[in-house]
Amino acid sequence: MFTKQLFWVALLVVSVNSQSVLKGIKASIKDGSGSRDIVINDLKDLAEAYELRIEDQRLPELTHDCLKNLDRLDTLVIKRCGLQNIHSDAFKSLTSLRILDLSRNKIENVDKVFIGLNVWRVNLSMNHLSLIGDDAFDNMPKLRVLELDNNRLTKINTNWFKGSPKVFRLQMDNNKITQIPKAAFKRMDTEAALDIWLMDNRIEKIHTMAFEGVKKLDTLWLTNNKISSITGEMFEDVVKIRSFYIDRNALRCIDDSALTHIAVEQFSIDRNPISCECLRVIKKWAKKSDVELSSASIGLGCLRDRIEELFEKQKQFYEDQLDRAERREDIK
Numbered sequence: 239m240f241t242k243q244l245f246w247v248a249l250l251v252v253s254v255n256s257q258s259v260l261k262g263i264k265a266s267i268k269d270g271s272g273s274r275d276i277v278i279n280d281l282k283d284l285a286e287a288y289e290l291r292i293e294d295q296r297l298p299e300l301t302h303d304c305l306k307n308l309d310r311l312d313t314l315v316i317k318r319c320g321l322q323n324i325h326s327d328a329f330k331s332l333t334s335l336r337i338l339d340l341s342r343n344k345i346e347n348v349d350k351v352f353i354g355l356n357v358w359r360v361n362l363s364m365n366h367l368s369l370i371g372d373d374a375f376d377n378m379p380k381l382r383v384l385e386l387d388n389n390r391l392t393k394i395n396t397n398w399f400k401g402s403p404k405v406f407r408l409q410m411d412n413n414k415i416t417q418i419p420k421a422a423f424k425r426m427d428t429e430a431a432l433d434i435w436l437m438d439n440r441i442e443k444i445h446t447m448a449f450e451g452v453k454k455l456d457t458l459w460l461t462n463n464k465i466s467s468i469t470g471e472m473f474e475d476v477v478k479i480r481s482f483y484i485d486r487n488a489l490r491c492i493d494d495s496a497l498t499h500i501a502v503e504q505f506s507i508d509r510n511p512i513s514c515e516c517l518r519v520i521k522k523w524a525k526k527s528d529v530e531l532s533s534a535s536i537g538l539g540c541l542r543d544r545i546e547e548l549f550e551k552q553k554q555f556y557e558d559q560l561d562r563a564e565r566r567e568d569i570k
């Protein structure tokens with residue numbers, strides 16, 4: 239009796255496993271004979287595909303074998319599918335894969351999923367990631383771009399990218415990051431010009447050695463944070479920055495040491511509470527050092543000072559009026 243039950247349970251497990259989670263899912267594929275929309279029935283349908291796109295389907299889980307034998311697959315997009323659980327071996331057999339887009343899902347955990355993959359780009363934007371372990375992106379020798387924007391991350395993990403020396407772009411816009419720690423980007427491709435995107439976070443503090451080891455920056459995007467100070471020391475190793483955006487922060491001025499140290503081509507400092515006095519210094523520096531200041535910061539820069547000045551003038555005007563009125567009263 240007992241063994242009979244066990245048999246049925248075992249049979250059930252086997253049949254559930256062999257039923258791919260992709261069966262019945264709508265997808266677009268590209269292969270040698272062009273591109274078309276299909277309903278996946280058997281993995282053999284996909285064997286020749288070099289691009290597979292699954293969008294707006296219900297696919298909460300990727301099992302260990304649901305993507306096997308897709309030797310030609312170069313691009314895999316699984317987007318807006320409510321994807322939550324990914325088996326650590328799900329992508330391991332995709333030897334040709336370069337582009338992996340898992341954006342707009344519900345992924346909370348990616349430990350072990352990407353380790354050792356040969357992909358060039360991973361897009362995890364718009365997921366539910368709040369914590370990513372030290373080794374999540376280890377031994378990915380070809381990884382160049384990692385997109386983590388629009389998640390719930392609170393930290394830049396300085397231990398990422400061991401054995402992944404080609405990463406030149408890290409996108410972490412719109413997360414909950416509060417600081418840039420020491421040597422935050424040291425394992426990225428410091429021979430290349432890096433792109434660091436940290437717009438719309440809560441960064442208050444940049445460690446004085448945050449950019450240790452970084453030689454060139456193509457784009458440093460720090461718009462809409464709470465940064466109140468940048469110093470020359472922070473950029474000691476950085477020889478050149480092409481575009482530096484630090485709009486909408488809490489800068490009252492920019493340290494002299496920063497102005498002498500930072501070699502930047504385009505500098506954007508709009509909507510900071512910068513004083514007129516300081517703006518004059520910055521403009522002078524920009525002219526001398528051939529820096530392109532964002533146009534709005536030239537026009538609107540010291541708005542706070544000007545408003546205060548205006549209030550002062552108005553106050554003076556009313557006080558004068560009052561004085562005169564009083565004098566008239568006296569004469570009567």
Ligand SMILES: *[C@@H]1O[C@H](CO)[C@@H](O)[C@H](O)[C@H]1NC(C)=O
Binds near residue numbers: 317341363385
């Ligand atoms: C990554 O995903 C987001 C959200 O779907 C999308 O806007 C962005 O273009 C993607 N990145 C690339 C390089 O395709």
